[in-house]
Amino acid sequence: MNANLMSRNDLVLLLGFSLVVLTMPIWLAPLGAGYPDLLQRFMIYGIFAVGFNILFGLTGYLSFGHAAFFGVGSYTAVWSLKLLTLDAIPAMVLAVIISGIFALIIGFLCLRRSGIYFSILTLAFAQMSYNLAYSVLTPITNGETGLQLTLSDPRVIDAAVGHSFVGQPIPTLFGTPIGGYAGFYFCAAFLIIAFFVAQRIAGSPFGMMLKAIKSNQTRMQFTGFNTRPYALSAFVISGMYAGLAGALLAVTDPLAGAERMQWTASGEVVLMTILGGVGTLVGPVIGAWIIKYFENILSALNDNILARFFDVLPDGVDSFLVKVIGKFVGDGWHLTLGLVFVIIVIFLPGGIMEGVRRIAAAFRNRGSTPRTSNQTQAAE
Amino acid sequence: MSNGNIVLHVADVHKRFGGLHALADIDLAVEEGKTHAIIGPNGAGKSTLLNVIIGKLAPTSGQVIFDGTILTGRKPFQINQLGIARVFQTPEIFADLSVLHNVMIPALARRDGMFKLNMLRTLESETAIRAEAEHMLEDVGMIARKDMMAGSLSRGDKRRMELAMCLIQHPRLLLLDEPTAGMSRHDTNTTIELLKKIKSRGMTKVIIEHDMHVVFSLADKISVLAQGRIIADGTPDQVRGNPKVQEAYLGGAH
Numbered sequence: 001m002n003a004n005l006m007s008r009n010d011l012v013l014l015l016g017f018s019l020v021v022l023t024m025p026i027w028l029a030p031l032g033a034g035y036p037d038l039l040q041r042f043m044i045y046g047i048f049a050v051g052f053n054i055l056f057g058l059t060g061y062l063s064f065g066h067a068a069f070f071g072v073g074s075y076t077a078v079w080s081l082k083l084l085t086l087d088a089i090p091a092m093v094l095a096v097i098i099s100g101i102f103a104l105i106i107g108f109l110c111l112r113r114s115g116i117y118f119s120i121l122t123l124a125f126a127q128m129s130y131n132l133a134y135s136v137l138t139p140i141t142n143g144e145t146g147l148q149l150t151l152s153d154p155r156v157i158d159a160a161v162g163h164s165f166v167g168q169p170i171p172t173l174f175g176t177p178i179g180g181y182a183g184f185y186f187c188a189a190f191l192i193i194a195f196f197v198a199q200r201i202a203g204s205p206f207g208m209m210l211k212a213i214k215s216n217q218t219r220m221q222f223t224g225f226n227t228r229p230y231a232l233s234a235f236v237i238s239g240m241y242a243g244l245a246g247a248l249l250a251v252t253d254p255l256a257g258a259e260r261m262q263w264t265a266s267g268e269v270v271l272m273t274i275l276g277g278v279g280t281l282v283g284p285v286i287g288a289w290i291i292k293y294f295e296n297i298l299s300a301l302n303d304n305i306l307a308r309f310f311d312v313l314p315d316g317v318d319s320f321l322v323k324v325i326g327k328f329v330g331d332g333w334h335l336t337l338g339l340v341f342v343i344i345v346i347f348l349p350g351g352i353m354e355g356v357r358r359i360a361a362a363f364r365n366r367g368s369t370p371r372t373s374n375q376t377q378a379a380e
Numbered sequence: 381m382s383n384g385n386i387v388l389h390v391a392d393v394h395k396r397f398g399g400l401h402a403l404a405d406i407d408l409a410v411e412e413g414k415t416h417a418i419i420g421p422n423g424a425g426k427s428t429l430l431n432v433i434i435g436k437l438a439p440t441s442g443q444v445i446f447d448g449t450i451l452t453g454r455k456p457f458q459i460n461q462l463g464i465a466r467v468f469q470t471p472e473i474f475a476d477l478s479v480l481h482n483v484m485i486p487a488l489a490r491r492d493g494m495f496k497l498n499m500l501r502t503l504e505s506e507t508a509i510r511a512e513a514e515h516m517l518e519d520v521g522m523i524a525r526k527d528m529m530a531g532s533l534s535r536g537d538k539r540r541m542e543l544a545m546c547l548i549q550h551p552r553l554l555l556l557d558e559p560t561a562g563m564s565r566h567d568t569n570t571t572i573e574l575l576k577k578i579k580s581r582g583m584t585k586v587i588i589e590h591d592m593h594v595v596f597s598l599a600d601k602i603s604v605l606a607q608g609r610i611i612a613d614g615t616p617d618q619v620r621g622n623p624k625v626q627e628a629y630l631g632g633a634h
Contacts (some may be wrong), residue, residue, distance in 0.1 A: 226455075
């Protein structure tokens with residue numbers, strides 16, 4: 001392919017990534033995760049994490065408030081579905097624009113500081129947004145009940161073209177309802193596009209500037225760069241990614257609640273990125289998949305299922321195992337997640353992608369002479 | 381002797397840190413194309429003076445004028461864009477990026493200015509900038525290390541790379557803060573050779589240095605700083621013969 005568009009390695013990575021994503025319903029089925037609802041979430045949180053990594057992984061600014069943009073995207077999408085049309089495309093476009101504007105304002109204020117002060121500022125703004133959504137802005141957000149579609153919504157564009165619906169309104173794409181596997185492929189297409197855009201950003205001169213800001217901000221300034229607009233651009237781009245993810249969640253499940261803006265949701269995307277590998281392209285997506293997998297699969301397990309599983313073991317042993325493991329599944333799945341997170345951060349500070357790299361290096365060294373230079377691939 | 385064109389003028393600069401008078405009455409005129417060394421014992425205010433020139437510190441009073449433009453009050457990136465580059469005492473480099481990218485970044489700063497949302501091109505397609513960076517690395521003798529991570533270079537190589545990062549911008553004024561500090565004799569000599577080589581390019585340089593060997597092999601003019609004041613000013617020979625300087629500085633060190 002033309003070197004102006006993409007390098008060969010990037011193209012191979014993009015094709016491989018697309019293949020893995022599109023075949024997920026097949027290879028995840030034996031793992032008990034091959035159902036559309038969960039697959040859609042894999043895609044949505046994958047997009048969220050890819051975008052977050054542009055700010056955190058490339059530029060080195062740790063935001064603790066990205067759930068705010070996710071939530072703004074959700075609310076915008078639901079309002080578009082209510083007021084304009086049930087078609088998903090206007091909802092997503094509007095969500096990306098509005099969350100981008102929101103990120104511009106918050107980013108402009110937070111980027112006056114860096115390091116821990118930046119993180120605390122983002123956290124404060126996100127909690128403010130959450131509280132506004134939860135109580136003060138109830139007319140817009142419908143408070144704790146959450147914003148949802150109703151039969152009596154005006155939907156002016158649909159009304160103007162004479163579209164009418166029977167029964168519960170469902171978001172559509174050019175007239176086809178988005179649900180089940182159609183919803184999954186809809187989200188998957190966006191994840192692949194989001195991944196492609198992130199690849200382009202990371203491989204552009206602009207992306208190199210972001211990495212340089214992370215590496216040495218002082219040198220950047222003495223080299224003649226105004227670092228603030230660079231960091232602000234990264235902030236807005238990642239805010240738009242979050243808005244896109246939030247909109248997809250609203251389109252596939254048209255109910256927007258304030259809880260998705262809470263600090264725990266902001267923290268979750270940080271965990272996803274670190275777990276998978278900060279600064280890598282694929283890592284954050286894998287991190288998102290693992291966390292969502294654990295959340296859904298482990299939390300669905302309970303003592304009865306465990307008892308059936310350990311039935312073959314002698315009495316006493318099985319009840320002991322059920323008792324111990326039972327603490328780590330069901331409502332206790334966070335314990336497992338925490339354990340996995342601690343193990344990864346201690347033994348693989350570069351996340352799962354560092355593990356992959358180490359394994360690949362070990363294989364390469366066994367095959368040929370050990371390499372002495374310590375070259376590192378920029379982004380995998 | 382000041383028949384040349386004055387490119388940098390430090391006019392009546394004072395800098396106080398609380399009760400400490402770090403710089404007093406500093407007047408300095410640097411001629412175009414010359415190498416001007418600032419020497420002085422530890423704590424004389426050399427680094428403070430450099431930080432005032434480059435915009436890292438604001439002077440308490442006085443002005444720094446570069447080619448008719450007042451630098452005082454401008455941000456470091458604006459000062460760089462006017463054509464002033466700086467080598468730091470401890471090399472300031474992009475440790476997590478390759479040597480080649482380290483040198484490409486300043487070249488892009490010169491071409492694209494202080495901000496450009498350059499997302500539609502790939503790095504691979506920046507062939508002109510890449511070729512220029514490779515050429516520069518050849519000049520400083522580091523082309524073999526272009527794919528190494530900058531953070532894993534030796535101290536001498538980091539310094540040489542930082543110098544390449546400054547030179548690729550073709551600055552009109554290059555500020556060097558103890559360019560051979562902490563280097564072995566061998567690395568020091570290579571650095572002197574390199575600085576002599578770039579001297580022929582007609583770039584103006586202000587150099588702060590401890591090592592007399594370095595100063596006397598490079599400088600056209602020397603200003604001696606002691607306790608925040610300039611106590612002598614002149615050619616290397618004039619400064620060497622000045623009794624005030626001998627007393628304050630050279631007596632023990634030379």
